[in-house]
Amino acid sequence: DIQMTQSPSSLSASVGDRVTLTCRASQTIKNFLSWYQQNPGKAPKLLIYGASNLESGVPSRFSGSGSGTDFTLTISSLQPEDFATYYCQHSFRTPYSFGQGTKLEIK
Amino acid sequence: EVQLVQSGPEVKKAGESLKISCKASGYSFPNNWIGWVRQMPGKGLEWMGIMKPADGDIRFSPSFEGQIIISADESLSLAYLQWSALKASDTAMYYCVKGGAYGSVDVWGQGTMVTVSS
Numbered sequence: 001d002i003q004m005t006q007s008p009s010s011l012s013a014s015v016g017d018r019v020t021l022t023c024r025a026s027q028t029i030k031n032f033l034s035w036y037q038q039n040p041g042k043a044p045k046l047l048i049y050g051a052s053n054l055e056s057g058v059p060s061r062f063s064g065s066g067s068g069t070d071f072t073l074t075i076s077s078l079q080p081e082d083f084a085t086y087y088c089q090h091s092f093r094t095p096y097s098f099g100q101g102t103k104l105e106i107k
Numbered sequence: 108e109v110q111l112v113q114s115g116p117e118v119k120k121a122g123e124s125l126k127i128s129c130k131a132s133g134y135s136f137p138n139n140w141i142g143w144v145r146q147m148p149g150k151g152l153e154w155m156g157i158m159k160p161a162d163g164d165i166r167f168s169p170s171f172e173g174q175i176i177i178s179a180d181e182s183l184s185l186a187y188l189q190w191s192a193l194k195a196s197d198t199a200m201y202y203c204v205k206g207g208a209y210g211s212v213d214v215w216g217q218g219t220m221v222t223v224s225s
Contacts, residue, residue, distance in 0.1 A: 001169065034211035036152075043202055043218055044152065049211035087152050091210020094166035098144075098152040 002026050002090050006099035012107040013078055021073045021102045023088035028068045032092040035064055035073045038101075039084045047086075048073060078104075109133035111141075111203045111216035118222045119193050126189040127219045129203030136184040137161035140206030143177065143188045146218075147199045157206060158186070195225040 003026040013019050023033065031051035036044040046055045048064035051071055061076040075082055083106050088099040114128045131141065142157030156167040160179040167177075176189040186203060200218045207213025 032209055034209065036212070038152075043215040044212075045215070046207070046211055046213050049207060049213070050209040053208070055211075055213070089152075089154070089212070094157070095168040096154045096157075096210060097168070098154060101151045 001095055002029060002092060002097060004088055004090055004097055004099035006086075006088055006102050008102060009100065010103040010105060012105050014107045015078050015080060017078045019075050019078060019104065021086055021104075023066075023071045023073070023099050025069045025071075025090055025092075029090045029092035031067045032090055033064070033066065033071050034089045034091065035062075036087045036089065037082075037084045038087065044087065080106075109205070109214050111205060111214055113201075113203050113216040113219045116220040116222070118224070121195055121223055121225045122192050123223075124189070124191050125193055125221065126187055127201060127221070129186040129188075129216050131184045131186065131205070134205070136179075137181050140210075141179065141186045142204050142206065142212075143175075143186075144202040144204050144212070144215075145171075145199045146202065155188075155201075157204075160186075193221075193223045195223050197221060198223050 005024045007022045033051045035048040038044040052064045063074050085101045085103045087101050112130045137160045140157045143155040145153040155171045158165040160181045179186045203216035204212040205214040
């Protein structure tokens with residue numbers, strides 16, 4: 001089965017900062033990679049699918065890149081509502097799996 | 108509007124059975140993958156399994172195969188997650204999810220909290 005590893009596990013940043021989160025797959029997943037944002041007590045929300053496609057309604061400050069085994073999620077200018085936990089998920093073949101998450105905190 | 112509305116919270120004892128449900132609306136239920144994701148208290152997301160109602164194709168994570176039953180009623184656009192004998196370690200939030208492009212999860216239910224006491 002394919003394992004997903006996210007780094008860092010947590011990150012402190014300030015409003016307006018540019019941040020990059022990383023996700024690595026244990027073997028190639030081509031571009032079958034999605035990113036989600038989860039706020040406390042809420043269901044996750046899809047941000048990016050197919051490694052780089054922005055889900056409808058998601059602000060353009062979010063962007064995704066990568067293919068094969070290494071992927072990134074970049075937030076170009078952090079807003080207060082972006083402080084949350086972010087998960088990547090592969091869908092190359094079943095069983096799909098999520099990374100362990102990156103918690104983005106206010107500095 | 109595409110929606111997944113899940114059944115309410117459950118409090119059960121270890122060894123009891125349970126079936127929770129997810130009502131889908133706003134899209135073609137038979138032809139889209141629908142599945143379940145677990146989140147234990149304070150922990151991350153775990154992909155449990157998915158099924159395609161139209162043909163009954165079901166795929167499980169090895170961690171959950173044999174422990175749960177995933178099913179659907181096409182006529183009612185309902186998906187189900189079922190346990191025959193709960194354990195305390197099944198205490199978690201369970202999300203019903205719809206498969207989207209590139210195998211992403213494009214719609215999430217509101218979650219069903221299952222609490223199992225020993």
